[in-house]
Amino acid sequence: MTDEPLPDLGVRPATSTSGYARGSSLPSHIGDPIVKIEGLHKYFGSNHVLRGLDLEVRQREAVMIIGRSGSGKTTLLRCINFLEEPSAGTIEVDGVRLEADPLHSRSRAFQERVRQIRLRAGMLFQEFNLFPHMSVLGNCIEAPTRVLGLPQDKAVERAEYYLEVVGLGEKRDEYPSRLSGGQKQRVAIARALCMEPKVLLFDEPTSALDPELIGEVLRVMEDLAHAGTTMIVVTHEMHFAREAADRVVFMESGVVIEQGPPEQVLDNPKHAETTHFLRRFLDQ
Amino acid sequence: MSYASGGGAHAQSQGMVDHSIVGQITAAQNAARLRFRLTFVAVWIAIIVGIGVALAAANAWDWEFALESGPVIVLQGAGITVLISVASIVGATILAILGALGRISTNPILYAIASFYVSLIRGTPLIAQIYIIYFALPQLDIVIPAIPAGILALSLNYGAYMTEIFRAGIQAVPRGQREAAGALGMRQAHIMRRIVLPQAVRIVTPAIGNEFIAMLKDSALLSTISVHETLFLAQRLGRSSFEPITALLIAAIVYWILTIVFSIFQERLEKRMARSDR
Known part of the structure; x- marks a missing residue:
């Protein structure tokens, strides 16, 4: 499948996977590559959603993925930790490298590799997906105690720390049903942070929220970005992307069309598709 | 801003409503509700009195027998009925969880076993299952005393029906x-045990309540293998003293009251769970 030539869509994938021009120096806080995606393809039935996508994300980098719906943004994010199984291609997260192998992916060994990737990549969902039968604290210590094997008191200490980070320390004993949408998403962020992953994946984290609750979540995310958390964010919040992104990636038809610093991609896009998308998006 | 001014206008218009009209409407609604309830109770009392009068006229109800044998039927019989039902619902729940895990398993062997169990049990009468366990197995030198045999039969039977309830409950837990x-990073078994099953149990609790109430009544079938439960005692005492009407009516009332009591209990439980979900 990797060898299949790309259908001619009149678009050309970006040549550099890092998104930074060769020779130009990286922003000083950004480190070595920690997520590498190579030749990623995903089919849903005969629907070719990702078409040989390459992307590299570096340590302490905040990458925002934009693009119209159906361009494959969410699928890309879900393929990184195998919530969606890639049809072909290679994913590497923090040195754990896994080549897509749909025919043998049910094997124990493969599933264990998937789990190793998931332990390194925390995921945030549109619908938060807190566990409704557990308190906020329960949500935050379940995986650290039972997956990482952290002692209870250490896990609680860690959970309390990260709940403070998202500004919800006083909610530790509440149940999710008593929280607002914004608070739920912040708890979900704390829950992910409690696993101390190498990278956070955000799948449109504010699109299920009432408009007045979006700000509190974006603020937390912006703080995390500025504190050097590696993150990949699928978002429609252009203003937020401009403020918090080290790099903006524009996707279309399952490939990366254009990427670079936000002021470049958002203000001076080089490709007609990007211009077109941004114009239509800002008109709404 | 626009919301705030809109809210203000709304509050103002509300202030202009004539409060005496609101009061009159509420009072009328309360009166209608009270009338409905009183009528309901009156009809029930009328029916019960009517049945009582008919029984007295036919000289069918024997107070002497009722006072002498009634307590045995109520205390011993109902006790055994509840005991068997509780034990069987526990057994059925365990079988149902295992069955449901089989029915959603991608392992063909587990899926086949669970499907066979559900198909066989749902495709045969409960009374036949009771007879096979109590009367047929001894021919193979497997002898199970009446009460354990009854609990086993009810557990197996209800477990098969509840398998489908649990399967639906597990699948009703959102995929997210x-x-x-x-x-x-949780493994499959951990996800099932700690995340999915606890939520599935909440979803199916009302349905388990219904199954329990149905089981209270189906346990009467165990009278056929001489388990000393409510119907068995009523039949035996009624037959020996030639008072079958009084005896069987007492048994019927016992079942009726038990189901009412557990329905109320179930309603409370459901309300409490709904509250903790909010």
Whole structure:
């Protein structure tokens, strides 16, 4: 499948996977590559959603993925930790490298590799997906105690720390049903942070929220970005992307069309598709 | 801003409503509700009195027998009925969880076993299952005393029906729950045990309540293998003293009251769970 030539869509994938021009120096806080995606393809039935996508994300980098719906943004994010199984291609997260192998992916060994990737990549969902039968604290210590094997008191200490980070320390004993949408998403962020992953994946984290609750979540995310958390964010919040992104990636038809610093991609896009998308998006 | 001014206008218009009209409407609604309830109670009392009068006229109800044998039927019989039902619902729940895990398993062997169990049990009469366990197995030198045999039969039977309830309950837990747990690095067994099953149990609790109430009544079938439960005692005492009407009516009332009591209990439980979900 990797060898299949790309259908001619009149678009050309970006040549550099890092998104930074060769020779130009990286922003000083950004480190070595920690997520590498190579030749990623995903089919849903005969629907070719990702078409040989390459992307590299570096340590302490905040990458925002934009693009119209159906361009494959969410699928890309879900393929990184195998919530969606890639049809072909290679994913590497923090040195754990896994080549897509749909025919043998049910094997124990493969599933264990998937789990190793998931332990390194925390995921945030549109619908938060807190566990409704557990308190906020329960949500935050379940995986650290039972997956990482952290002692209870250490896990609680860690959970309390990260709940403070998202500004919800006083909610530790509440149940999710008593929280607002914004608070739920912040708890979900704390829950992910409690696993101390190498990278956070955000799948449109504010699109299920009432408009007045979006700000509190974006603020937390912006703080995390500025504190050097590696993150990949699928978002429609252009203003937020401009403020918090080290790099903006524009996707279309399952490939990366254009990427670079936000002021470049958002203000001076080089490709007609990007211009077109941004114009239509800002008109709404 | 626009919301605030809109709210103000709304509050103002509300202030202009004539409060005496609101009061009159509420009072009329309360009166109608009270009338409905009183009528309901009156009709029930009328029916019960009517049955009582008919029984007295036919000289069918024997107070002497009722006072002498009634307590045995109520205390011993109802006790055994409840005991058997509780034990069987526990057994059935365990079988149902195992069955449901089989029915959603991608392992063909587990799926086949669970499907066979559900098909066989749902495709045969409960009374036949009771007879096979109590009367047929001894021919193979497997002898099970009446009460354990009865509990086994009811557990197996209800477990098969409840398998489908649990399967539906497990599948009703949103997929995002599994995805979130998987994304945190939990393994499949952990996800099922700690994330999916606890939520599925909440979803199916009302249905388990219904099954329990149905089981209270189906346990009467165990009278055929001489388990000393409510119907068995009523039949035996009624036959020996030639008072079958009084005896069997007492048994019927016992079942009726038990189901009413457990229905109320179930309603409370459901309300409490709904509250904790909010």
